[in-house]
Amino acid sequence: MSQLPYPTLTPSSRSIAIGDYPIKKYNAMDGAEIRILYGSEDTNATMQLTYQNITDDLASEFIRHFRSTKGTFERFPVAQEVYDGWDGDTTVGPNQIFRGEKARWRHEKPPTIASVRPGISTVQISLITVL
């Protein structure tokens, strides 16, 4: 199965934890702290998306997409609709919320789907960036 595009649906809530630079910290015997920077980009940003009360058909798109990315294995770009409501930059500039076009997301864990009533579900997606 080839990779399907991420569903073009605006989430009802979005939570992003900006990634950090890869750093190693060492403490000398006298207590002095030494930090070594191992990369030039921050990474491992995470994003939690909630799609509240959507139809089961739309919820199925997330299942199909998850399977098309071989679960948590493959990387993929998310749809622009994921950033709806965010006025800052998404791909470039100092206010960007993830690391430019280099960044690709992958599923951090399988989507969870809660059935609300017949035909209506709430889907939660957890993503993590990888450079």
Place this chain on the structure above:
Amino acid sequence: MAFYSGSNGELLINGQKAARVSNWSVSSNLGVLDTTSLADTDKTGTPGIRSTSGSCSLFYYSDDITLANSASTLINKLIKTKLPGGAPGQAAETELVQLKLKVNDGSTSGKYITGNVYLTSVSMTMAVGDVLSAECSFEFSGAPVEVFL
């Protein structure tokens, strides 16, 4: 064009007309599920679960001939005695009862809403100067069986 008042009201319990009903009320509600998404400026929704409930008041009245007591009929659907030989906390299940809340509009069938309900509360107060009556609240189990309003 006609208005209706208490004199046009009627309550049937399992198909039998209840005696000495002083009032009934019914209320239907729809829970709207929120579908508001990011970048929306106004709340949007989709229909969720409906619920119907109501209440009625009946005088605690015994018919001299039939000895029927409509208030007692409803009370006994909710209040159950301990099972013989059973533990103190074990009694028979609350019974489902069919209520028909009717408006006699002059037609043969009248206007009505019928449903299977569970009594959710029954209260009675004995007081000097007051006629004993039962205040009952009920909740429909499932959608109404018949609605003709």
